[in-house]
Amino acid sequence: MASSSSAGAPNAKPIQVKLVLLGEAAVGKSSLVLRFVNNEFQENKEPTIGAAFLTQRCKLEDKIIKFEIWDTAGQERFHSLAPMYYRNAQAAIVAYDVTKAASLEKAMNWVEELKRQANRDMVIALVGNKLDLVSASHGGDEAVRKVPVAQARAYADEHGLLFFEASAKTGDNVLEVFTDIAGKIPLDHLLAHPHRGAGGRGGAGGAGAGAGNRVDLLRDGAPRADNASCAC
Amino acid sequence: MPPSRRRLKKLVHKGVPHAMRAAAWFRLAGAHDRLEEGRYAALAAEAADPATAAANPFFDIIERDLHRCFPNHVLFCTPGGEGQQALREVLRAYALFNPTVGYCQGLGMVAGTLLMLLERERAFWVLVCLLETPCKGLYDPDLLQLKTDAIVFDRLLAKKLPRLARHFCANDVSALMFITQWFLTIFTTSLPWPSALRVWDMLLVDGPKAIFRIGLAVLMIGKRHLIKACPTNAEILPWILHVPTEHLQPDAVVFVALGIELRASDIVKMRLSASKAQLAGLV
Numbered sequence: 211m212a213s214s215s216s217a218g219a220p221n222a223k224p225i226q227v228k229l230v231l232l233g234e235a236a237v238g239k240s241s242l243v244l245r246f247v248n249n250e251f252q253e254n255k256e257p258t259i260g261a262a263f264l265t266q267r268c269k270l271e272d273k274i275i276k277f278e279i280w281d282t283a284g285q286e287r288f289h290s291l292a293p294m295y296y297r298n299a300q301a302a303i304v305a306y307d308v309t310k311a312a313s314l315e316k317a318m319n320w321v322e323e324l325k326r327q328a329n330r331d332m333v334i335a336l337v338g339n340k341l342d343l344v345s346a347s348h349g350g351d352e353a354v355r356k357v358p359v360a361q362a363r364a365y366a367d368e369h370g371l372l373f374f375e376a377s378a379k380t381g382d383n384v385l386e387v388f389t390d391i392a393g394k395i396p397l398d399h400l401l402a403h404p405h406r407g408a409g410g411r412g413g414a415g416g417a418g419a420g421a422g423n424r425v426d427l428l429r430d431g432a433p434r435a436d437n438a439s440c441a442c
Numbered sequence: 443m444p445p446s447r448r449r450l451k452k453l454v455h456k457g458v459p460h461a462m463r464a465a466a467w468f469r470l471a472g473a474h475d476r477l478e479e480g481r482y483a484a485l486a487a488e489a490a491d492p493a494t495a496a497a498n499p500f501f502d503i504i505e506r507d508l509h510r511c512f513p514n515h516v517l518f519c520t521p522g523g524e525g526q527q528a529l530r531e532v533l534r535a536y537a538l539f540n541p542t543v544g545y546c547q548g549l550g551m552v553a554g555t556l557l558m559l560l561e562r563e564r565a566f567w568v569l570v571c572l573l574e575t576p577c578k579g580l581y582d583p584d585l586l587q588l589k590t591d592a593i594v595f596d597r598l599l600a601k602k603l604p605r606l607a608r609h610f611c612a613n614d615v616s617a618l619m620f621i622t623q624w625f626l627t628i629f630t631t632s633l634p635w636p637s638a639l640r641v642w643d644m645l646l647v648d649g650p651k652a653i654f655r656i657g658l659a660v661l662m663i664g665k666r667h668l669i670k671a672c673p674t675n676a677e678i679l680p681w682i683l684h685v686p687t688e689h690l691q692p693d694a695v696v697f698v699a700l701g702i703e704l705r706a707s708d709i710v711k712m713r714l715s716a717s718k719a720q721l722a723g724l725v
Contacts, residue, residue, distance in 0.1 A: 236506035238616025254513035263679040285547045
């Protein structure tokens with residue numbers, strides 16, 4: 211967990227953390243976010259087209275973290291849009307489905323792409339979703355598991371990733387994924403250099419290039435904006 | 443434009459009566475001319491063959507989306523029910539018919555919308571016509587047309603709503619972040635249902651400029667809120683991706699959209715210029 215803030219009074223302003231979700235289609239990326247943001251689960255979640263955007267706050271010791279979550283579409287066809295979303299992100303969740311071996315391979319490809327092209331300091335979590343399907347306590351069956359825990363964990367360790375198996379359906383481990391990510395991000399650094407850090411936008415390209423350094427990322431600590439955003 | 447065509451457009455802009463929509467869409471899309479007798483049955487039979495299913499890379503992804511397209515609609519909510527079976531058949535048939543496009547997420551919603559009105563074969567041919575004419579290239583594997591259209595949309599926004607465009611630019615919000623959802627589902631997941639149907643009416647008589655106009659209209663309606671109450675992308679994007687429906691009732695959206703001056707030839711020119719810029723690596 212992050213050390214407590216050294217800078218005087220407890221910080222009321224939320225610290226923005228941009229997080230992107232990547233992974234094969236239908237592994238449950240949107241469901242993980244929905245569980246985290248609304249503590250809900252929908253059995254048949256409509257496929258994400260392009261990307262969805264959600265925000266959620268959580269408390270970490272004396273700090274408030276506001277996750278800005280880009281939940282991307284899983285079909286290979288949308289792959290070329292992904293850089294637009296992970297380019298300035300401080301964190302990524304790369305999700306796979308514990309009952310689909312190929313989804314771990316796809317996840318590994320994402321991890322490699324992030325290592326090559328995303329922020330060097332990006333905190334990446336590898337998350338095996340649909341744990342409920344393989345746990346007897348939730349009416350699942352270990353026999354349908356296609357990705358052994360040891361294999362995924364070994365890969366995560368080797369590449370310095372956080373690792374979880376989770377279930378968006380039951381909620382198991384979902385909050386932990388996000389709080390552990392928050393704990394690993396150098397928040398004090400983000401706080402000290404909000405202009406640089408919060409966006410992580412080191413000369414980012416994209417549509418808004420030029421207008422680039424958006425210095426007002428923390429402005430929505432103002433009460434007006436707070437009404438509009440998530441309640442937590 | 444012949445006067446009869448102009449009159450037809452005017453009528454369609456007012457909204458096709460729902461009881462006539464199935465017949466009107468089939469006709470307006472040009473499906474009556476495009477339909478090849480027996481072709482759909484042959485594709486459907488091929489699609490049902492387990493060997494085809496195993497070999498076609500798109501069938502698996504179609505399967506993953508079947509129970510997720512309009513999961514709350516009575517036609518599609520039953521696993522393995524008539525609606526899902528029809529959707530599977532039409533999407534598979536299309537993937538075989540057009541292997542270049544195959545299946546792209548978003549098409550499930552498009553085909554699903556058609557299946558709410560038309561039986562399988564007719565829905566299939568309207569789908570074919572949509573992807574050959576007003577939505578041509580939009581679902582191609584490289585998504586190049588979509589990316590070109592995002593540039594066009596950004597440029598139109600700068601022209602028609604300059605203050606909002608500057609607000610978006612300052613917050614790193616670009617059209618590609620929202621038109622992907624808007625365009626690829628032809629607004630079926632972004633607008634209240636009666637409004638989405640009106641968008642389809644317009645699309646079938648006006649071509650692609652209809653979806654640009656509707657997109658601009660949504661932002662025009664939301665402009666004040668977006669500028670005043672959405673200081674950063676953390677407020678802007680959720681609003682655009684989940685537009686509150688109370689302002690988007692059919693007559694309001696269509697009225698604003700039709701008031702936006704935009705010619706089909708403008709879209710052709712702007713697409714050409716955007717794709718040139720893209721190829722030259724300028725964008």
